Amino acid sequence: MRLAANSLRYRAGGRLIADGVSLEVQPGEFLALVGPNGSGKTTLIAMLAGLKRPHGGAATLDGRSVARMPRRDLARVLALVEQQAETSERLTARQAVELGRTPHLGTLSTWSERDEAVVTQALESVGMASFAERPWHSLSGGERQRLHIARALAQEPRVLVLDEPTNHLDIEHQLGLLALVRRRGGTVLAALHDLHHAALFADRIAVMQGGRLVAVGPPSEVLTPELIRAVFRVEASVEAGPGGRPVLRFAPPAPTAADRHRRGSEERAAS
């Protein structure tokens, strides 16, 4: 399915925090959304996933307005993993993942063997099968995040929208999760802070800055030292890695005047 933002605008706190954003995520594409803190990634994702109504423009799924789709129809085809997702503390890990089947259960149909199998598979795919009976409150931040992703997978969506899916995960699970999402196929839009991840896994990268989209394209075209300096205000060198994907190396920021003053004082005190 094709997920599209058509001139999306969103106003909050007296300013436009999404300012005419147009973007298409093609069927089967993995598109990474990157940008500094506060650049509007979550706002754009919330409009595309039907959580926020745009103040201008439209989000569409295969041409249908997301805002006008019945919630259940939308949940059958699109799953969202939010940055700060909440789940009832009283559930077990498995019950939290079972919630992903809700859009597929008819009013009269009962829980089937297939539903059971899909939930088991989702738990296994994020390495959480052995935690199935654990109460939610006993789980770590990373374990909860993996279950939120399993819940989204149990939804069997054709479009997966992820807001910072790796922020609580250790490096093994960060890479494992992104590889899993890529392997699984379907349309993927993922907001990522780690530019290395975007470089490694995305088909294309979209860059936001100040509520606007400032670049879209394949990783090797978008992740240039110039763009990284202009948007993220850090110095980076970029080399071509395996498959032509960029490999980034960041330089620590140059010392500020305050750093130099502090170091001078420390050296004088030590001599």
Ligand SMILES: Nc1ncnc2c1ncn2[C@@H]1O[C@H](COP(=O)(O)OP(=O)(O)OP(=O)(O)O)[C@@H](O)[C@H]1O
């Ligand atoms: N209800 C609101 N009222 C005022 N400002 C808001 C509101 N919601 C969001 N903002 C502001 O809009 C901007 C975009 O926020 P958003 O969460 O979309 O950014 P982001 O790119 O996802 O940031 P991060 O990388 O920090 O998660 C931020 O400056 C935020 O403070």
